[in-house]
Amino acid sequence: QVQLVESGGGLVQAGGSLRLSCAASGRTFSTLSMGWFRQAPGKDRAFVAAINWSGGSTYYADTVKGRFTISRDNAKNTVYLEMNTLKPEDTAVYYCAARNRLYGVPRNGAYDYWGQGTQVTVSS
Secondary structure (H helix, E strand, O other): OOEEEEEOOEEEEOOOOEEEEEEEEOOOHHHEEEEEEEEOOOOOOEEEEEEOOOOOOEEEOOOOOOOEEEEEEOOOOEEEEEEOOOOHHHOEEEEEEEEEHHHOOOOOOOOOEEOOOEEEEEEO
16 A cells, blocks of 8 residues: 655745645655645646656656656655746645556556645636
8 A cells, every 4th residue: 555645835926936745655655656736726636747657758748848847766766846937827636646667657547556636726
């Protein structure tokens, strides 16, 4: 089993920045592909970004490309989502997710483990 705990959410003004963290435990972190998803009120959960086990490959939704950066520190068992130039439409609960790296780096919801989520609210 893998446990994931997100942190770093909060309230920020449009144009501001936040950095989300997701700490993993229960399994060797470098065996995991990691992803970030978000769910806004009344909407389906949506892919945001993903990263392979080494950090050498990253993937982004078009809506966040150029503004968000995903990274990981395998020594700290943590994946990050740096969010810049935030917009009100980025308001959502953000979830991190993990999957065995043998199955690639999904950009859909095909992850085995999910965190509890952290709220990000961007005011206009």
